[in-house]
Amino acid sequence: MLNLALHSLWNRRFVASLTILSIALAVALILGVERLRDSARASFANSASGIDLIVAPRGNDVQILMATVFGVGSTGTGMTWQSFEQVENFPAVDWAVPLMMGDNHRGYPVMGTTGAYFDHFRHSGGKDLDFAQGGGFEAADSAVIGAEVAARFGYNVGTVIVNAHGAGDVSFDVHDDAPFTVTGTLAATGTAVDRMVFVSTEGFDALHAAYDTPAADPLADPMGGDVPASGGENDAENDDHAHNEHNGHDGHNDHEAPEDDHAEDGHDDHDDAHHEDEESHKGHAHEETSHATPLHSEHEDHDDDGHAEEHEAHEADHNDHAQDGHDENEHEAYGHDDHEGHGHEPDQINAIFVGLSDRSAILGIQRALQTNPTEALSAVMPNVALLQLWSITGTAENALRLMSVAVAAASLIGMVVMLSATLDARRREFSILRSVGASPRSIFGLIVTEALVTAGVGILVGVALLAATTALTNPILSADYGFRISHALPNITELTLLLAVFCVAALASLLPAWRVYRITLSDGLAAKL
């Protein structure tokens, strides 16, 4: 019977293979949606492990999580270093790592942080970050790059890289006057860390301090930084970073110089630097506009004139002992008298990763930060934020699932159409089969067998199709979104889905099979005898 069904399908191989293809696509879609969802969730959960709290300026939990852990978007405003020290000194806090964001390197997010990041960050259920090459920061201009960044651009220890302003993939505002030297590349983690570039907080500040060179003519280049981003030019842009960046700097300086003589403006968070001239910086991905006012006033509050010089002194100094400090993970090792033992104290940071020695202190810390009189801060629990994220994406996931189920239904209907449409043309075939002993029931079985073979092959092709697609798209997914779809064989859930498709196909085939049963009963052999 199977042999007959196979031959019969082979005889109609064109239509049959189209049907198989449509079932295969539906199956690949159904499994793909599931795997995309599972892989995204697993990847997100892996990226966020080991961090008990993320402290950032008051904002949406999900946005804070996305910006800090995944380098997607920004936290908006900055927060003061005083808040960092406050958080660090909470009793239950085991460690705290500052984060500065807002730059990118050829589209990959740049994080300003301390060497402690590499000691405390955990991924994939508690694994340490390992260096594939080199080590942590050695100097202010040190950079540590994720595995993906290293692989994509072929960077090694010693490579000099230049970062660009803004979070987007396309930047005209390249900090080519503040290059960084790669001192370490991280081993692949399969998380967002792979696609990040880490620089020290002092390096991050220095990058922007470099802008504080004497102001150029304010009218020199009214275009500065306002050129709309356009795709495709980016690589060229960043590769030769030869044009336009001066425009950017000039524009930048234009609005700093007249403002006041704060030397620290330049190494503040970008948002600060830009909000002062909203008009000319619309091209940037930041949300300057909404945060302009609070930030601005914050600025004026602390008056660190002369800080820049201190910086320079510190940088020189830092080269000498930075490594020790990082290796031993002791901030104190920096030994800066005037900064309570911290190696470098940026004025503004964007977020703090916090590890707790006692996790039951979370609620207390959240309450303390909420009632903080000086700054509006949020303390986000990564897992809670992830749950919020899933509840947001859940609707879209369900819509996708619904779509894939609809496609599966359509493809199975296509199969029923294929089987039904040929029934009349096959009446002669059926009467021949009956004449050699096939009962109507056998022919009923033949149709069902054909349907099951079609669906079964379709499912197998679909699984293979998904595997091929996964292999092809994983580089893109991991480059752009920091996660991969697992290559694994179907798990129990997926097998259940496949079985469901198979069973629905079997049920659907009963329709043409019943029709053919009736036809063969009424035809008998009479047509030909």
Add this chain to the structure above:
Amino acid sequence: MTLILRDLRYQWPDAAEPVLNIPEFTLAAGERLLLRGPSGCGKSTLLAALSGVIDVATGAVDVAGTDVGALPPSRRDAFRVDHIGIVFQAFNLIPWLSARDNITLPCTFSARRRGQLVMSPKEDADALLAALNLASLADTVAGALSHGQQQRVAAARALIGGPDLIVADEPTSALDPDAKENFMHLLSGEAARTGAALLVVSHDPGLESHFDRVINMSDINFPKGAPC
């Protein structure tokens, strides 16, 4: 007796007159019989009756000891393939199956035919193909064969697994005279070899030499109370 007909009457549901009225007819095991007669005389209806395709009265048709009319419809398909090999006027091969696969079809549906094979279905089919000078075409799909070749494949399909009765309906109508002679020679020879009774219905002249007995339809069938 392989085939016994007794008071077989049949009238098609929408016909005014009965087409069959056969008081008595018998065919012995291993006997080769040619049934002659013009078209429209009930030959095909007779074949339908004895192969259980049409409903007949209980006791009217006995094939290899089984009362065909008493069989429930669901048993008739199995009975037919178990005991009767049919060669059709239009060959009735499945065009997209190979010659060999067409021949082994009855073995797919009948355990009895399978049980009476000398070797495996494939080997028996190949042996029949060799006997019919078709050995080289075993793997060719039936649709690609000539009429003469298709007819021989159809004969092999009727012969495989040693059914009690071989029934052929105008088997030579599509063949040229030389091929007719050749085909009838093979068919009667194979029937004799397997010991099957052979009933050939044909109005072709010149086939008589291959048969033990030749009768006219009008000799046995009396619809409307008179010879056909």
